[in-house]
């Protein structure tokens with residue numbers, strides 16, 4: 001989707017690693033969690049029972065006997081009663097700011113029947129002045145029980161006196177009613193715009209209400225944008241609560257703007273930001289940011305400037321990624337490129353020369369090849385020691401592409417929940433190609449630091465679903481897609497935690513439960529390592545902690 005160390009010297013005391021006493025006064029911990037089954041994702045100390053927390057960081061990590069004596073009278077002691085704890089999850093490609101605004105204003109159409117969608121639209125229309133737009137999002141054409149797409153007639157029945165636009169969760173198509181068509185001056189005989197389509201009933205030629213790609217522009221232009229600065233902040237508050245409930249403690253906003261960056265800061269100042277943000281910046285903003293002397297890493301552990309983001313090709317969920325072999329059943333369709341290699345290079349060079357990290361969206365193998373050529377050229381012309389180039393999505397790969405990624409140390413950010421959640425769309429790619437898609441196994445075997453990524457709203461963001469999807473490669477209906485790319489639960493946990501920290505240059509301060517790292521963790525109802533892989537998705541997230549504070553408690 002394209003919406004837009006402080007590490008001290010460690011010493012050891014009775015086995016429990018502690019902060020150097022000389023650097024920090026000998027303060028007692030504010031909180032101790034003990035009797036836990038704590039999976040630290042730290043190879044040097046993989047399993048512990050207890051952690052002590054002070055100043056938002058882990059003060060000590062070890063056995064009950066090592067950690068409990070550190071408490072004084074004011075220390076809050078929490079008995080985990082054997083519960084499993086893992087580091088907070090890092091969603092390294094998502095669109096939280098824009099998603100939060102959609103949740104604030106629009107009707108969530110992630111519903112399983114057209115009848116339910118109509119009821120939700122009717123309800124919103126009854127609270128909305130006649131003639132004012134009713135907007136919906138997260139509709140998915142392959143997930144309603146009627147087995148047919150939403151039409152203008154469905155929406156007319158729900159809201160005849162309001163213009164209605166319902167966007168697909170993938171973001172490239174929308175469904176409008178008759179009043180919306182009239183207000184946008186789209187007549188029955190209107191020609192399709194270039195790069196877009198007004199769908200028509202093949203029998204009658206009548207507009208169906210489905211509009212795709214550039215044909216959505218005529219509606220976007222007339223729908224008033226009414227988001228205020230407060231709405232931006234409120235959107236961040238809403239989405240950070242939703243995601244921390246699921247166990248996510250850090251996000252990488254994959255296409256942020258300066259307004260989004262301000263919204264995250266406003267939410268933080270208001271005490272409403274419950275996760276940490278690494279905000280990738282859309283390329284159209286880069287000149288201003290370079291001029292201001294800002295680059296990747298600017299900010300702090302709560303709100304930080306991320307990579308510059310560019311987009312090379314289309315989408316997986318809406319079947320427009322640029323592939324070397326055509327889509328199944330559509331022999332002439334190889335998908336689309338949205339930016340040429342030369343254009344990508346010109347933008348990327350500016351960022352590279354200003355020491356920005358770069359993230360380029362490339363789904364299909366053709367697009368990934370182009371992006372790698374740009375990265376290879378940049379390193380040839382101006383080598384940087386640790387650029388941590390990212391390929392956003394990096395969906396369809398092969399051995400040769402992976403070899404080149406390895407040579408550059410590229411970070412891939414594949415969709416983590418798609419096999420499970422979007423399984424019904426996988427047939428467009430075919431079973432064989434699925435063995436080379438969302439290729440977490442191949443990336444890990446090549447030593448690449450692949451991350452966990454939702455792309456929410458197009459994908460779902462629950463880390464437990466990401467675990468099940470990556471471990472089983474099985475969709476909701478039990479179909480297996482690309483079994484060769486299966487990983488173990490332990491590997492999937494690393495992908496979802498420490499690898500995400502590496503992708504934002506923050507592996508020294510988060511991503512594992514280690515002394516002096518940020519106290520970001522999740523308490524789970526059951527241990528993923530002991531769970532049947534077909535029910536990982538059902539493991540309850542009971543509590544989420546960010547910076548030593550509970551941001552969610554069930």
Ligand SMILES: [Zn+2]
Pocket residue numbers: 001002003093094095254455
């Ligand atoms: Zn995206």
